Amino acid sequence: MIQRYWQFFTTVLGIIFRHPITGTTLIPVLPDGKIVLIRRRDTGKWGLPGGIIDWGEDIPTTAHRELAEETGLEITEIRRLVGVYSAPDRDPRMHSISIVLAVSAQGTLKVQDTNEITDVRAFDPQEIPFGHLSHDNDRQLQDYLNHLTTIA
Known part of the structure; x- marks a missing residue:
């Protein structure tokens, strides 16, 4: 009986933790026309705002919530x-799949989530610190600026 519960428990953990x-x-x-970047507390690098889709949320809801939490802006x-x-190494912390959206935003730049973000700033596209961005944000921004839609 205990072995059966243990097998069930390890199967559930595998499903939860072995999926992106x-x-x-x-x-x-x-x-x-400026693009907003956030400075990440964990790496100190500039990057794009975003985050995990919470249970019960759809992508637009997550986008609105994450932008407000990290930058003070509204979509x-x-x-x-x-x-x-979706490359397994795109995020050094875990295997994650990121759905990247270009959004129009307005409001006053203000770091809301001080546990994750240390700064927020708007950059002219030619001022973006390419080569020094977090995760795979270099590629994502280049794809945006080159008007590409990418599945990777």
Whole structure:
């Protein structure tokens, strides 16, 4: 009996922890064309805002919540799907799948989640610190700027 419960327990853990985590990454574009990046507390690198889709949320709800939590901005329009990025090594913490959306945003830049974010700033596209961004955000931003839709 105990062995059967243990097998069930380990099977459930395998299902939970051996599958990629799904989240959204946002490319927030302000009315002046600047792109908003956040500075991550864990790495100190600039990156795109975003996060894990919570149970019961859809992608648009997650996008709105994550942008507000990390930057203080609100989404005025989801412009387009930039891509779906699923390489097992794209996030050094875990295997995650990121659905990347370009969004129009407005409001006042203000770090809301000080546990994860240390700074938020709007960059002209030519000022973005390419080569020094977190995760695979270099590729995601290049795909956006090159008008690509990528499945990777």
